Amino acid sequence: ITGLAWTSMGGAILPVEATKMHSGRKGFKQTGQLGDVMVESSEIAYSYVVANSEWYGGEKEWFKDNFVHLHVPAGATPKDGPSAGITMATSLISLMRGQPVVKKLGMTGELTLTGEVLPIGGLKEKIIAARRAGLKKIIIPAQNKKDYVELPDHLKENLEVFYAKTYQDVYKVAFKKGK
Numbered sequence: 001i002t003g004l005a006w007t008s009m010g011g012a013i014l015p016v017e018a019t020k021m022h023s024g025r026k027g028f029k030q031t032g033q034l035g036d037v038m039v040e041s042s043e044i045a046y047s048y049v050v051a052n053s054e055w056y057g058g059e060k061e062w063f064k065d066n067f068v069h070l071h072v073p074a075g076a077t078p079k080d081g082p083s084a085g086i087t088m089a090t091s092l093i094s095l096m097r098g099q100p101v102v103k104k105l106g107m108t109g110e111l112t113l114t115g116e117v118l119p120i121g122g123l124k125e126k127i128i129a130a131r132r133a134g135l136k137k138i139i140i141p142a143q144n145k146k147d148y149v150e151l152p153d154h155l156k157e158n159l160e161v162f163y164a165k166t167y168q169d170v171y172k173v174a175f176k177k178g179k
Contacts, residue, residue, distance in 0.1 A: 001094060001101060001174075003087030004108040004130055004138070006122025011129030013106065015073060016087045018095040020066040032072030037082050042070055045088035045111055048167065049096065052115070056171060058096040068092065083120040085111030086139065086170045093171065101174040106130045107139035115167040119143035127155050139164050139173055 003014035030042040049056070050063045070088060086109040094101055108126050110118040119141045130138055140148060142163040162173045
């Protein structure tokens with residue numbers, strides 16, 4: 001799943017991947033030079049998805065039967081910041097369902113345990129990174145709509161932007177579940 005990140009050098013895409021292991025135990029681990037804030041985001045995303053797995057089309061026992069590894073493979077670059085929660089949750093749901101998300105999709109937004117999508121910073125830099133990566137659909141927090149509207153038109157050109165108040169809004173776009 002392609003997340004969008006702000007770095008000191010500007011915007012960047014932030015790939016997030018997940019895999020399962022049939023280890024006879026349940027559990028979760030994360031890797032990828034994650035700072036404390038991103039570790040917390042990943043734990044919130046995991047808890048949210050486990051608690052709501054049936055709503056998102058997963059089997060009730062799926063997480064009891066699998067050990068899950070979430071990885072942010074951007075090399076040795078340290079990563080920290082509160083805007084990858086929806087990306088991490090989407091990666092976990094994609095794994096659980098065995099279903100990829102729509103193509104050329106990027107997203108940014110933090111997630112709460114109750115599924116609320118929180119606003120982010122660095123939107124302009126993240127949109128530039130999305131354009132550079134050839135993404136065509138972007139999900140951003142609804143609370144950042146004003147920030148997006150104020151961007152120059154040339155940055156918004158040929159982008160389809162979706163605003164998410166809750167994770168269910170993200171899910172509907174990522175997995176093509178209506179509007």
